[in-house]
Amino acid sequence: MGNTIPNARLEDACGESVDLWDFYGSYLVIDSSQSDCGPCRSMAETEHEFIEQMQAAGIPVRVVTLLGNGLGDPTGTPDQETFDAWVSDFDLT
Numbered sequence: 001m002g003n004t005i006p007n008a009r010l011e012d013a014c015g016e017s018v019d020l021w022d023f024y025g026s027y028l029v030i031d032s033s034q035s036d037c038g039p040c041r042s043m044a045e046t047e048h049e050f051i052e053q054m055q056a057a058g059i060p061v062r063v064v065t066l067l068g069n070g071l072g073d074p075t076g077t078p079d080q081e082t083f084d085a086w087v088s089d090f091d092l093t
Contacts, residue, residue, distance in 0.1 A: 010064070013087060026060040034083050036070045044090040065092065 005028070007021045020028065031047075033040035047063055054061040067086055069076030078086070086092070 010066070011079075012039065013092070020064070023062045023064075026062045027054070029061060029063045031063055031065045032068065033065050033086075034071050034074055035067045035078060035086055037087075041089075044086070044092070046093070 005020060007019050009017050009019050012018045019031075031040075031043065033044060035041075044065070051061055051063065065086075066082060067078055068074040069078045069082075
């Protein structure tokens with residue numbers, strides 16, 4: 001804990017490349033979620049509250065969600081409709 005993670009280049013919600021190292025200076029929570037996973041949905045519902053609590057305590061934190069293609073294909077890429085629904089359902093940015 002507290003170590004620098006290796007860099008990874010990922011695609012963001014807008015289709016742009018983003019490096020994990022772009023978040024240097026913040027604690028980074030990497031959330032692996034599935035749209036059909038109850039606990040994953042529960043965590044997404046409370047993400048904004050979690051971030052606000054951490055910031056109120058003076059802890060800069062960012063959450064990066066890696067959304068898979070569901071519990072039957074967790075490493076697959078979700079279709080655009082599933083992805084858009086996830087972002088909309090949980091008001092994520």
